[in-house]
Amino acid sequence: MRTPLVMGNWKMHGTLAEARTLATAIRDGLKRPRGVEVVVCPPFTALAAVGEILAGSPIRLGAQNCHWEASGAYTGEVSPAMLAELGCRYVLVGHSERRRELGETDQRISLKVQAALAHGLTPVLCVGETADERRQGLTFTTVEGQLRAGRAGMMPDAVGKIVLAYEPVWAIGTGVNATPAQAAEVHGYLRGLLSELTSKETAQTIRILYGGSVKADNADALAAEPEIDGALVGGASLNAPGFIAIVRKTARAGAAVRGE
Numbered sequence: 001m002r003t004p005l006v007m008g009n010w011k012m013h014g015t016l017a018e019a020r021t022l023a024t025a026i027r028d029g030l031k032r033p034r035g036v037e038v039v040v041c042p043p044f045t046a047l048a049a050v051g052e053i054l055a056g057s058p059i060r061l062g063a064q065n066c067h068w069e070a071s072g073a074y075t076g077e078v079s080p081a082m083l084a085e086l087g088c089r090y091v092l093v094g095h096s097e098r099r100r101e102l103g104e105t106d107q108r109i110s111l112k113v114q115a116a117l118a119h120g121l122t123p124v125l126c127v128g129e130t131a132d133e134r135r136q137g138l139t140f141t142t143v144e145g146q147l148r149a150g151r152a153g154m155m156p157d158a159v160g161k162i163v164l165a166y167e168p169v170w171a172i173g174t175g176v177n178a179t180p181a182q183a184a185e186v187h188g189y190l191r192g193l194l195s196e197l198t199s200k201e202t203a204q205t206i207r208i209l210y211g212g213s214v215k216a217d218n219a220d221a222l223a224a225e226p227e228i229d230g231a232l233v234g235g236a237s238l239n240a241p242g243f244i245a246i247v248r249k250t251a252r253a254g255a256a257v258r259g260e
């Protein structure tokens, strides 16, 4: 069975002092999270400091982006090797904010997925449709295209090592989350596609997270869906008690799904 995963994406928020305070509060509030894996993704500038605070704790470190080369003349970029050195285990790839506002292409996203894997990082490939695409009935087409492009060039067995995050663009930062049924429908579709791209068995092991206005008061209903394996949390991950509540509710709902 899949262990639920809750990730906090801090985006471009927080001074170093604020990052330290938030990481310390999350670490101290989640000393022994059971039945759930917890990851925080601070801005690059805070990764080292947060890594030190989390060292020896069960909370893991992730990054919000990486380049696809291990090193080189790429001004302003950060390589997967550098992230691995800081103790990162995960890296978000293809977040819609990067696709839409920073011109990240499918081709670059697939290079990043492969580079992350090559450096021992788990890529969290983000997919999701816009409101317009949903209105036009293009939700499945959009996420399928993003998944197929993201795994281009990968061996089928490597696909089993990624995490997928379904983040409908219209739900990000809007306060309007996808309903559990809407999210579960897309997750089910993505899992079917993963079966085709890998194998039925491997697809059953891949975690598919939901992201988009996840809060303490909707986390349990979302995680109660058997196809939803956790949450990628933006705004609500900047508040330690709120984030901890999301983690606890996700763990409890996940245990119920497994019949525990």
Ligand code: 13P
Binding pocket: 009, 095, 167, 171, 172, 173, 174, 175, 211, 212, 213, 214, 232, 233, 234, 235, 236
């Ligand atoms: P919000 O939780 O703020 O909607 O952001 C979701 C997100 O983009 C996480 O990556």
